Amino acid sequence: MNKIVIITGPPGSGKSTISQKLAERFSHGAVINVDKVRHMVKAGYVKPWVRSAKAQKQKMLGIKNACDLANNFSKLGFYVFIDDVITEKDSFELYKKLFENKMKVFLLLPLKDVLIKRDLSRNKEEIMGKRAIELWETFNYIKKEFEWDIIDSSYLSVNEVVDIINDKLKNS
Secondary structure: OOOEEEEEOOOOOOHHHHHHHHHHOOOOEEEEEHHHHHOOOOOOOOOOOOOOHHHHHHHHHHHHHHHHHHHHHHHOOOEEEEEOOOOOHHHHHHHHHHOOOOOEEEEEOOOHHHHHHHHHOOOHHHOOOHHHHHHHHHHHHHOOOOOOEEEOOOOOOHHHHHHHHHHHHHOO
């Protein structure tokens, strides 16, 4: 069973909730939210979707730091669940390189209207609005380009999604 699992998808797809619930199912489970790692930068922070060299460097730094944390947890026997939005090939390839391909990746991609409802039901400061829709459209377009398992979480409960991922992990 892979000890390092990446959960990706647009905002509102359930990445954080699913990662948390998966980690809780193991005697040693850890969650790394890459947004939180990136937000450790307090001065000079650039949003990861901005098209600039600085944003790209920070995005890659976030991945490298998340991978270092994950590898440290994994060495101590933890199952690690990484919550990140991966829409670019170079980001995906960096994860593969740093984990030596020893990872499993799941894309949570609910229907667009379901995602919009979920986004609007979040706390006011967490609502992504237009950006959530843009990311859903990006994931929908690139979904067949990456080596990941796609889960339509539209009408599944959290436990059902966790069970699906857990079963796929056991069989990997």
